[in-house]
Amino acid sequence: MNWIKVIAQIGYSQTETWIARVYGDAYAVRLEDIPSLPKSGWMPIGTVEFCRTATVHQGIQEPDPLDYPEALTKWMPYGGHVLRRYGEMPRGWTLEQHQGIHGKPVVTKLDESLWKPDTPFWTSPYHRFGPEYRFYVLHGEILGYGRYDDREDDPNDPLLLDMRAVREMIDAYQKAGAPVGYGLDVGVSDEDGMTKLVEVNDGWALGFYKGSCSHRDYLRLLETRWLEISAHLTQEVF
Numbered sequence: 001m002n003w004i005k006v007i008a009q010i011g012y013s014q015t016e017t018w019i020a021r022v023y024g025d026a027y028a029v030r031l032e033d034i035p036s037l038p039k040s041g042w043m044p045i046g047t048v049e050f051c052r053t054a055t056v057h058q059g060i061q062e063p064d065p066l067d068y069p070e071a072l073t074k075w076m077p078y079g080g081h082v083l084r085r086y087g088e089m090p091r092g093w094t095l096e097q098h099q100g101i102h103g104k105p106v107v108t109k110l111d112e113s114l115w116k117p118d119t120p121f122w123t124s125p126y127h128r129f130g131p132e133y134r135f136y137v138l139h140g141e142i143l144g145y146g147r148y149d150d151r152e153d154d155p156n157d158p159l160l161l162d163m164r165a166v167r168e169m170i171d172a173y174q175k176a177g178a179p180v181g182y183g184l185d186v187g188v189s190d191e192d193g194m195t196k197l198v199e200v201n202d203g204w205a206l207g208f209y210k211g212s213c214s215h216r217d218y219l220r221l222l223e224t225r226w227l228e229i230s231a232h233l234t235q236e237v238f
Contacts, residue, residue, distance in 0.1 A: 004223055007037065007054070009046025016208050019215045020045050040233040043226035044205075048109035051205035060230050063179065065108045066200040067122060071176035075169050075197040077127035077189070087117030102126045108205070129187030130159040132198055135166060136206075136213040138181045138221045140174040142166075144213025149187070159188040162195035169197060179203060181225035204229055 006026035008017045020026040029037070031050050034057050044054035055062050073080040083106070090099050106120040132149040135142055147153065166186055173184075181203030188195055203225030208218050 004227070005042035006219070007034075007042050007044050009044070009050040012046040012050065013207065015210070016045050019208065019219060023215050024219050040230065043223060043230075045222065048205045052108075055204070055229070058230060058233060060233070063202055063204065063229055065106060066179070066182060066202050067104075067106070067108075068197070069173055069176060069178075069200060071172045072169055072197050072200070075165065075186075075195075076124070077196050078125045081122040081124040084121050084123045085117060086115050086119040086121050089121065089123070098126050100126050108202075127196070128190035129196075129198065130190045131157065131161065132185065132187040133161060133211075134201075134207075134209050135170070135184040135186065136181075136218060136221055137170055137178075137184055138203075138217070138224060140170060140178070142170065143217040143221060144211055146209030146211025146213060148185075148209045159190070159193055161186070161188055165195040173200070179225060180228045181221040182206070 004025075006020045006024040008020040008026055008028045010028045010030050017028060021028075026045075031046070031053055034050075034053050037057065040058055042054075044051045052062060054060075068076060068081045084103075086105075089103060090101065093099050093101060093103065095103075101123055102125070103121045103123045105115065106122060110119070129149070131147060131151060133145050133147050135145040137143065151157075166184070169184060169186070170178075179202060183201040183203065183206045185198040185201060186195055187198045203221050206222060208215075
């Protein structure tokens, strides 16, 4: 870390909070404490709601969701996602009762209580993944990755991650104008064994999965992306 203060959310993941305190200049607050903080000079670590509240407080325009970049369409199951409205989903559809359709709100982590009939949704035919991994990418460089699916980590699992496909995705996204730091979520298909894109998560609100990415590099990614989206601010002395 360089100069920026880290504010971790009380009650959030112990891992991320520990990383912030050990490797960063950090302390913890509750979400409702954010209005009392300076208008710049710090970055959040916490839930998407916590980080979103921090962007509003600091006058930062929340970046558009990344999710499914057009440049990565060739690696998406069934040729990518299409936009629909929540009201167009099949009757009885839920995240758990998917009825053969994968769907998620366009607005990042939009609480289900806020879903309205006209809420924009990304949709595609449902695809079964085996192992799933998050790659931590900064300036097009892979800092490391961690596995996040619920399957048992079996070294004899025939579904093997294709690192060449991962590298091709990153290179294509970089050429198309990727943000400085992000998480590339990929999975090995249960249906054809190919490595495919699950989704892209922006580095301004990005969880940590234990693996080959160091704690320092994780914070470095978050800091670099936060500085990118807050570059217009006059930084205060915290």
